[in-house]
Structure formats: structure tokens, C-alpha cells
Amino acid sequence: MKPRRLGIYVHVPFCLSKCSYCAFVSYPGAVDPHRAERYVDAALKELGTKASMKDACHSGWTLFIGGGTPTTLGSEVLSRLVLGSVSIMREKGWSEPVEASVEANPGTFDAYGASMLVDSGVTRFSIGVQTLVDPELEAIGRIHTAAEAKAAIRAARSAGARSVSMDLMTGLPGQDVVSLARTLDEVSSLEPDHVSCYALTLEEGTPLMKSVQDGKVQLPDEELCADLMEEAQRALEGMGLLRYEISNYARKGHECLHNLGYWSDMPYIGIGTAAHSYDPASSIRSWNTTDPDRYSDLIARGLPAMEGNERLCAKTAMSDALILSLRTSYGASLDEIEQAYGEQFEQDKLDALSWGASVGLVESIPGRKYKLTAKGMMLSNALFTKLV
């Protein structure tokens, strides 16, 4: 088996306030400094337990601190988390991470914090911009303005981070082709290295879902949503960003290595609340408790914070690997996945891929490889529902 890159994901479950569309595990409100310290202590302790010694099965590693909003911890505490993680890994024989990403919210991020984090080893910032139209930001409950978002990008840039990424969203309440074009024009002038562009998904139990159900908020209709996605794609590619995954665009060399790991069946260790771990070698997936105080308690008492796990059968693991790799522009190699699991794909999967090729969702490449077409990137579920 080829050496695999290890991904380390640390979840920070705190946010100043929760955005109306968000269904992720996060606890809104100002973070008590003591609670923040305790959480970081626990995370580092968990990493020390979960990370193994560097061996020949693994090549390098990536670090990704996500949330929630990692920057609510404050720059000092967050820097300690980065430094501490690198030093733990170093003790276990690993060299510097090939990429260290931190997610930032423009409302809790400034030049001072950016520099401190870069000095601690952060190479990449992913900044939650969503849109650069203030009423749209307000409509989804973001705590920052467009001006603050632009300032955050500049701060990240001037701190000397290797890559600066921003998250954008399409399909927001009140968004139309004109307002999206305005956002994209401004994005262009900010020259990000990377953009993640997500179509808004209404999640169960979110305040936005309720507002929509109650008729207080209207979302763009299906046609407009598709127009917005296509407009975003056109503009981002026009800026020289390549669509390397359904929702991700990057200048060459600035693709997110950590996230690529998820889509190419690499192992990852999840640290912190609700974080997921997966090891393709054993096909075991596990996840932690969602409660931060319970999490800190368990770890402090030397107990695992795992809440559940599942062992995937080869069939499921292979179908996950196939679907995930198809999300990327590199596509899926059936041979590689079959070799990794020592089993052949079932006929129904092969039939589904042939069907996908016949209706223009995937392109078949010599050597038993497939990749999504532009149409397939918009309609991937039509194929994926046949591959699960």
C-alpha cells in the first residue's frame, strides 16, 4: 500500500453567535477564558493519545483547525493549540505539517491574531466570508459586515500566510444574479488563492428552516439557485481558480491538502467534540461526544471521548471511496480502490458508472478511471444515489 498522508482535524465547538443556517455542533456565546484553556488542554491530551508514532505506512501530515469558530478562542490560546499539536507530533517522529489550516470568522480575526498564528506555524487561513453584500450577511445571521470580511482577508494576506481561502455561499435569501456578481467582483479584487463555494442547504432544526417554513424568509427558487451556482462557477474560473472539487476552487498549488485527504481515502484523526476519525486500513470510523464540557472531563480523567464507531464493510468503504474521489476533478481510479481493499467492485456499481457516462454525468478515462463532467458536478446525486 502506498504511504498515506495523515490528516489531523481539531474541532473548536464555540461561536460568538450561531448563524441561522448552521446545523454544526457549536455553542454560541463569548467563551470563558478558563473554559477555552481547559478545552485546548483536553484537545492536546487527546492528540497525544490518538496520534501514533510515525511509521512507513504514513508520509506527511496536515493540520486543520475548524469549527465552530476557532478564532473565538483568542489568538493566544489558538496559537498554543497549533504549537502544541506540532510539538506532540514532533515527539512522535513526525516532521512539520505539510499544511496547517485555521478557519476564521471576520468578526473575531485581525492582523495581530493573524500574525501570531502564522508565527505559530499556520500556513493557510480559511475565512468565512459567505457574501460581500451586507443585507445578505444579516439575513443569515452573520456577525460581521462585508467591510470586516475584506479587512480579514487583507490581514491574513499581510500576515504572510501561504494560502488564503474564503468561503462563499449561493442561494442566500435575497440573493440574485446581480448581487452575486457584485460579491464576485469584489472577491476577484481580493485575489484569494482558494474559494469554497457552497449552495445553501436548509438543515432540519435550524432557525432558517423555521423562518422559511413560517414564510418569513424566502429563498431563491430552484431555477435561480442553479443560475447562481453556474454564475459563481463561471466567475471563479474566470479569476484563474480551478474547480478541483464540487464546491472548491483553487489557484494551482493552493488546493487544500487536508480536505483532499478526505476525498482520496486517506486516514484522519478527529480531535475535539463531534470530530470524526477514519482509518481506511481497518475501515473503522469513530466520532466523539458533542458536549464540550463532557469532552474536557472525559479526557481529563484519561478516558476516551468517543461516542460511537462503526466498522464499514468492504462494500461500503469502497463505495464511499468511489463517491468521495468522484467529487474531485481528478476523478476515481477503480483499480486503485480495488487494490486498496483487495476486492472487486460489484457489477451494479460498474453499470451505474456506464449509465453515468451514457447520460453525460461522468467521463470515462482509459485505465478504468472516471471523472465528473461539468454537468455531473451539478447533478452528482443522480449518479451517487446509484453508487451508495
Add this chain to the structure above:
Amino acid sequence: MEISRIRNFCIIAHIDHGKSTLADRILEITGAMSKRQMTEQVLDKMELERERGITIKLKPVRIECSIFEDKGSYEMNLIDTPGHVDFNYEVSRSLAACEGALLVVDATQGIEAQTLANLYLALDHDLEIVPVVNKIDLPNADPDKVAKEICELIGMDDSEIIRISAKTGKNVEAVLKAIIDKVPAPSGDSSAPLKALIFDSHFDPYKGVMIYIRVMEGSFSTGDRIRIMSNGMEFDIIETGVFTPDMKPTGSLSAGEVGYIAAQIKNMSDARVGDTVTLAKDPASEPLPGYRQVHPMVYTGLYPVENNDYPLLREALEKLKLNDSALVFEPESSAALGFGFRCGFLGLLHMEIVQARLEREYGMEIITTAPSVIYNVKKTDGTVQEVDNPAELPDVSEIEEIEEPIVRLSVLTPSEYIGAVMTLAIDRRGTYKDMNFLSPQRVSMQFEIPLAEILYDFFDKLKSKTRGYASMDYELKEYRPARLVKLDVLVNDRPLDALSSIVHSESAQFRGRLLVQKLRKIIPRQMFDVPIQAAVGAKIIARETVKAMRKDVLAKCYGGDISRKRKLLEKQKEGKKRLKQVGSVEIPQEAFMAVLSTEEEEE
């Protein structure tokens, strides 16, 4: 038991008027079942029956009644009857096996059309009627008014009407007393040659066909050789007994009694319901008068969602048929849906029940095409063809005339809704015939109307236009010529035979437009534009387009999302299972039923 101490009776009631509850209470009071043994509604055995609160298939039960010290012990055989119009034929079977009938009417609702029809059936059979007004415990009950209605209807005195609450048990003993006092004992001679009427049967995988019989004359025992009078086939009795309501062997039965026979009969068709059983060694000379043969009124196509499941569907239908002699089916194929079966049903409820049983008991995923009646098509070459599938209607050039079934429809409604009912029936090509007032507030209206027009949502519409108060009943009157045409549907430029329907030529334009509008909403977006057209012959009369789906994608998918996203995809896949792949278009079940919609939906 002496024949003079036997009472055979059935219960006539409308759905929800408390028939099953009363039966349960009788079992409880006579000690046939202790309270602890009782699950609610003992005689409704099928899960489906429990769920819907209706009785479809009758279950006989024998009750020993010795609660009246001054009267001694009596043997009562209760034959439960279904209360839905689709199952009318089962009612007449029950009636033929009894000497009396309890007429149960809800004190809050009054008499309903179905009950009235069954009451007349019972009177035709010379049954003694014991009228019962139920649910007197309810706050909105008006027992006196309902009693008056009954009195006027069957010319009884108010003192004869028993007012009860089957739910609380109040006055139920009076019902038992009336059965003993009023219902005559059976009159058969147990030493005469055997004549036993088959009134039902079910299939037992170990004992073969179990026939349910009422012994009219003579007697028999286990080991006797019986003969089925219509076909002369002979079988040895391996078990005989009574219903308690579970089957309990007794070794013999004689005139007046109700019970069952197991004789290793392999096919239901060898011992049909309505036939007469006699003894091989001393046969009766004449059989009992039989029942009319049951004819399906409604036909639909049943197709497996997965074409490969065709043999499984056949097997499931064969098994269902063992316990449902009214179900008929034969193989058919559709260019759009592949191989399936044309099935005949007594009515729409019967169809729904078969469909639900196939899905639940046999795990089948099926597509049902729109129900159709049988048309008589007179062809130009002088022949007549029966058409129960619109797709098989001959070409217009070969048709001389089409005849459709007309039913006599009777509607019972509060008089304030006369206008609404009239409008509804006339809109459906009905002709008003007659009207009788049962009381100043309640009226019975008669129409003649094409069966095809009342097949689908007529009853729902009737209910909604009369705030739920009207009830209806119908029976076939005759076939009449009508100006009918075939309305075809093209999906993605291909004719979809299973969506064809036969409509009146004057409404073709309207129905066609309505249908394609409905289909546009029902057929999910595909990856390309799908045109939907309605056509009469070569002429396109309406057109809509299902616009292509432009996005169907999960935005975020990182480490923590993978399991959840997988579940979402699996859920989406599960949803697609209910879709039938027709050519390159996926079509949901509702599409096939849309053919019958007659009204624009309220948006």
C-alpha cells in the same frame, strides 16, 4: 344441542356503526371470551381490518348462551358481515346461512345507504329483523329520532327497537334475549339426506381448503365421504367442528348448525362458495339455491416496480387468491411497464386492500394503473369485444359503437344537501331518477350514472359536499352506448400505454389538459426536458413540459459529513425505488392514478 335451541344470526351495520364492538360485547357477556382474552374486535382478524376499523372478511363464531336462568342454554351462531359496498356478495352469503339479522344503527348518524341495501337483502331472504340503536352513550346521540326512522322504514313499533351502548355494554343482554325470543330456530330435519351450504372458505397450508358450512338438512361425522353437488367431486372428512371463534373439532355437525369441514381439498375451485355439500353414500336429490357468481366490476394493471419481480408477483397473487375468491387476474404486458397482471376487483376498496396486502404481507413493490370498467365494443365486423384495459381499445376505424356500464346509484343524504348531490351526480353524466323522504330531514335519491364516473373520487366528493353525512350504494343496471374516445398520453414523445384512458368525447379536451397539468407536477424533474402530451387519435390536444433538473448535489462533504451524507444519498435512493423507469423517464405511482382526476386542484 336440540335444533329448537339453535339461533343463527348475522349483523347488518354501516362501517363504524359499532358492529364489531357489539359482537365483541356479546362474546364477553356470554363468556365465550373472558375480558382478558379479548383483544379489541376479536372477529376482525386481519391486521389491515384492525387498522382501518372495518371488517372485510366474515368470521363465524359459535356462542353458548346460558345467561338467562329462566330460558336455559342456547347455541348461537353469529356470522359477521362486511359493511362495505365492495363486499356486498359476502353479505348475501351470510344472510343465506341465517334465520335472523341484527340491524345495528348508530344513534348519532341514522341509517345509511349501505345498511338500507343490506336490510332489503335480509328482508328478501325472509330473515327476522332485530333492530338495535347503538352508541346511545354518546352526547350527540338521538336514539328516538333514529328509532323513528327505523320504524317508518320497516313498519315496526318503537317498543321493538332496542337502545344500547355496545361500548359500555349497556342493554346488550336485551339484544341476546331478543335473539332467543324473536329469531326462529332453524327448521331442518337432521335425519334427511345431507344438504350443507358453503358460505365461505379459507386455505390452510396443512389441511387444504377449509370450507365453512351451514347445515340445512341432515348430519355428518368425521370420516364420512362428502360430495360437492355441482361437480360431483368426493372427499373424506378429516376434521369437522365449530368456530369458538378459533376452530374447535367436534366430530360431527347436524341440521341447523354452523361449522367447518377439512377434507384435504386442494383447490378453492373444487368447493366453491355457494355450492352444496352432501354425503356420497346418501346424496340429496337437489342442491340448495346457490348464490350469484361474483363478477369483478373494476380492473387495473398491477406491475412490479422491478421487472425481475414478475414471478414473485404472480406467486403472491396466487397465494392471495387462495383466501380471496373474488380476486381474478391474468397476465398482461404493457409496452411501458413490462410484464404484469390485469386484475379484477369488486370495487376500489377491494383493490386497495389487495394492493396493501401485496405490499405488506409479500413485500412487493408494485405500480397500479388507473382502474377501468369493462366496455363492450361493437366492431364494424359485427363482433363484440370486451375491453377492460383502455390501451386495448381497437382502432377508431374498427369501432361501430362503445357501450359502458351504467349503475343505479342510491344516495342517502340530509335534505339540505339535495342540490349539492344533484349537481355532483349530473356533472358526472348522471341522470336523476327518483327521490324519497325517509323523514323530513333525510332523503334517498336515485340516479343512473356511468360506473366509470363514480369509480375514483366520487365518494370523497360526495362526502365533502355533504359534510360527511351522505352515504351511497350502487348496483349494475345495464350497458348503454356512449360517445367515448381513447385519451392517450405521450411522455417524452413516446406513448405510455398505461396512462391511456377512455373518456367521454365532450370532456376529452378538458380531461386531457387537466391530466398533463397534473402529470407535470407529479413527474419529477429528469436530467432533460420531458414533454408531456395528451392526444385523441393523432391529434395532440394538450402539452406541458417538465423542465430539466439543473442541480442535485450535496455541497459540503468533509470528514465529519461522510456518514451523514451517505445516509442522505441512501434516503434519496430509497425514494427513487418507488419510481418506475419507463424508457429514460422515472415515473411515480401517483402518475398512473392522475388519469382519474376530474377536477382542477385547489392550489
